[in-house]
Amino acid sequence: MLLLSYLRMKLLTHNMLTSHVKGVTKGYPLLIKATEVKLTDVDFNSEFVSRMIPKIEWSVLVEAADTLGHLNDLPRDLPPDYESSEDFLRKVHHVLLEVEVLEGNLKCPESGREFPITKGVPNMLLNEDEV
Amino acid sequence: MSEADRAVRFFCTAGRGLEPFLAAEVAAKLSAVDVEYGTGKVFFSANVNPEKLSQLKAAERLFLLIKKESPMKVPWNTGKARHFIQKKIIGEDRTLWTDTILLWHKCQNLLQSVQRCVKRKREEDPREECATKRVNLEPSQSLMFPVSCRNWSKTPEVEQQDGEDELHKACGDSNSSVNGQQMSPLFRVSCRCSGRIARMFNAQELGRMIGTAVAKHFGWKTELRDPEFEINVHLSDVYWLVGIPVFRLPLAQRSYIKTTGLRPTIAWTMAFLADIKAGSVLLDPMCGVGTILLEAAEERQDSVFIGTDISESQLKVAHQNVESAGLNGKINLIRGSATEIPLQPASVDAIVCDLPFGRKFKCKTDIRMLLPTILKEMERVLRVGGNLVLLLSPPLSVHIQKHFGSDRMVGSGITSPVTADSSSSVDTNTQAGSADGKLLQQEIPRRRNEVAHGEATRAHAEHTVAGGSSPSPALPLADFPSLQLNAIYRVSLGLTDGLIHRYKKVLLT
Numbered sequence: 001m002l003l004l005s006y007l008r009m010k011l012l013t014h015n016m017l018t019s020h021v022k023g024v025t026k027g028y029p030l031l032i033k034a035t036e037v038k039l040t041d042v043d044f045n046s047e048f049v050s051r052m053i054p055k056i057e058w059s060v061l062v063e064a065a066d067t068l069g070h071l072n073d074l075p076r077d078l079p080p081d082y083e084s085s086e087d088f089l090r091k092v093h094h095v096l097l098e099v100e101v102l103e104g105n106l107k108c109p110e111s112g113r114e115f116p117i118t119k120g121v122p123n124m125l126l127n128e129d130e131v
Numbered sequence: 132m133s134e135a136d137r138a139v140r141f142f143c144t145a146g147r148g149l150e151p152f153l154a155a156e157v158a159a160k161l162s163a164v165d166v167e168y169g170t171g172k173v174f175f176s177a178n179v180n181p182e183k184l185s186q187l188k189a190a191e192r193l194f195l196l197i198k199k200e201s202p203m204k205v206p207w208n209t210g211k212a213r214h215f216i217q218k219k220i221i222g223e224d225r226t227l228w229t230d231t232i233l234l235w236h237k238c239q240n241l242l243q244s245v246q247r248c249v250k251r252k253r254e255e256d257p258r259e260e261c262a263t264k265r266v267n268l269e270p271s272q273s274l275m276f277p278v279s280c281r282n283w284s285k286t287p288e289v290e291q292q293d294g295e296d297e298l299h300k301a302c303g304d305s306n307s308s309v310n311g312q313q314m315s316p317l318f319r320v321s322c323r324c325s326g327r328i329a330r331m332f333n334a335q336e337l338g339r340m341i342g343t344a345v346a347k348h349f350g351w352k353t354e355l356r357d358p359e360f361e362i363n364v365h366l367s368d369v370y371w372l373v374g375i376p377v378f379r380l381p382l383a384q385r386s387y388i389k390t391t392g393l394r395p396t397i398a399w400t401m402a403f404l405a406d407i408k409a410g411s412v413l414l415d416p417m418c419g420v421g422t423i424l425l426e427a428a429e430e431r432q433d434s435v436f437i438g439t440d441i442s443e444s445q446l447k448v449a450h451q452n453v454e455s456a457g458l459n460g461k462i463n464l465i466r467g468s469a470t471e472i473p474l475q476p477a478s479v480d481a482i483v484c485d486l487p488f489g490r491k492f493k494c495k496t497d498i499r500m501l502l503p504t505i506l507k508e509m510e511r512v513l514r515v516g517g518n519l520v521l522l523l524s525p526p527l528s529v530h531i532q533k534h535f536g537s538d539r540m541v542g543s544g545i546t547s548p549v550t551a552d553s554s555s556s557v558d559t560n561t562q563a564g565s566a567d568g569k570l571l572q573q574e575i576p577r578r579r580n581e582v583a584h585g586e587a588t589r590a591h592a593e594h595t596v597a598g599g600s601s602p603s604p605a606l607p608l609a610d611f612p613s614l615q616l617n618a619i620y621r622v623s624l625g626l627t628d629g630l631i632h633r634y635k636k637v638l639l640t
């Protein structure tokens with residue numbers, strides 16, 4: 001039996017995705033509705049996580065993790081000295097890279113347009129009339 | 132001083148236009164010294180460290196150098212010519228050959244021990260990556276030929292150049308002893324020739340000739356199908372080179388990429404030009420099968436790589452590639468269009484893209500009509516200070532400079548403007564610099580801190596574009612004042628050439 005594994009959408013990806021529907025001024029953040037979520041194992045790199053934190057929208061990450069039911073005990077506010085806390089960085093690592101959405105959709109907060117996630121790949125293509 | 136610590140002379144073949152990048156790479160990765168390069172070749176001295184050597188990304192193949200001569204005048208008489216060539220190729224110094232063969236053996240032994248280490252670690256903990264992470268040492272795709280196992284069942288990749296290499300049959304039968312060590316090497320000669328000498332002989336003849344001479348001179352045995360090592364002879368109008376390939380397969384053939392799109396050497400160079408720092412986000416908005424992302428992710432373990440493409444079938448192949456390279460954690464694929472990049476403004480640190488115009492793209496629209504939108508989107512999502520690296524066909528390069536150039540490149544070193552007809556490339560006399568893209572700083576003329584706008588730009592663009600392609604249809608002229616062109620490199624893509632454009636996003640005042 002051939003086991004095919006596909007890429008899955010990570011919360012890190014979700015953190016950056018924006019709706020580009022015409023007329024929408026703020027198509028971010030997209031609301032996640034997941035029908036299939038999977039946990040995976042990714043090698044922990046503290047420096048990488050440390051560097052990514054300032055680049056992401058923290059509240060969006062927390063919200064997304066919560067929606068998927070994987071918030072656990074991740075704080076809603078960024079602690080000031082997060083670089084030095086390995087425990088904290090590991091929690092961030094988990095939520096950012098190890099919680100994956102296989103099936104579901106991403107909803108534009110303004111237009112309501114739903115972008116499907118199939119086999120882990122979000123489809124952000126717009127139709128003719130949406131461009 | 133042990134063999135492995137001594138600096139040894141190597142040379143690499145490289146695609147035209149990539150030589151300076153390879154030169155910078157060997158200096159940075161191998162601490163190579165005495166780096167020189169010319170058309171298609173890079174010479175350097177470095178320690179014998181097969182793991183590190185196998186990490187070279189801008190090279191086609193790597194060889195231990197036996198001999199490097201300037202081309203010589205060969206007598207027309209076939210007999211005399213044969214004698215002359217044999218004499219010159221083999222030369223007077225026998226130890227030059229035997230020393231290099233020993234070095235080659237050393238290389239193979241080192242590789243074997245690394246392979247054992249990787250195998251053992253994989254058995255212990257399949258998930259844990261060995262320190263020599265990305266060297267693929269699996270027997271099925273072995274980069275090396277183990278000395279004990281004469282595993283030449285697959286012929287090595289044949290380079291597609293003029294004067295194709297050919298294998299010869301000859302016979303020698305005595306074993307010879309080198310340095311007291313019983314050595315009966317089975318070898319074959321692979322010859323490539325071009326220019327003057329190619330008019331006199333073909334590669335096959337030359338290979339045969341040299342093979343016979345080597346076998347006779349050293350008492351070694353030639354073996355067509357299953358040799359232990361190969362002797363490569365490159366005879367051109369620039370050099371006469373003799374070397375032994377360090378690896379069976381070309382370095383350019385990546386073990387970690389299942390299906391390539393763009394040539395990995397070019398993809399790597401583009402990622403290199405993007406100058407990605409730790410913790411960066413790199414985007415390829417037309418990623419196709421993901422070659423650029425794979426090369427970038429292989430090089431930098433500490434950044435995020437995003438690829439978008441409109442094609443489901445391409446993304447499927449990209450998946451497989453990412454999966455088989457084990458880069459699931461690093462590369463994120465999204466189905467989307469480069470005309471509506473689904474990312475926030477200024478959210479990406481670098482954009483690297485092979486613009487596939489003219490090939491497979493949205494067929495219905497005139498591709499060039501989409502160009503302004505795509506460039507605008509790229510400009511939008513790129514952070515200030517970020518780099519945009521594009522690979523373009525020659526006509527597209529001219530088109531972009533003519534219609535969207537917001538700034539002209541000035542200074543020497545790179546012919547400006549670059550047209551489809553010009554044979555410009557990076558100045559080949561530049562000595563390789565040190566790591567961290569320092570080389571680039573030397574070569575790229577530093578841009579003056581000015582911003583050109585609208586009218587002035589267009590007028591300037593019309594004025595400075597020399598010759599080149601015929602006038603294109605009247606397209607709306609757009610300007611992207613925050614994207615400053617700071618370099619154009621011409622590289623060979625095999626049958627055609629490509630132009631790499633590098634832009635930096637600047638803050639407009």
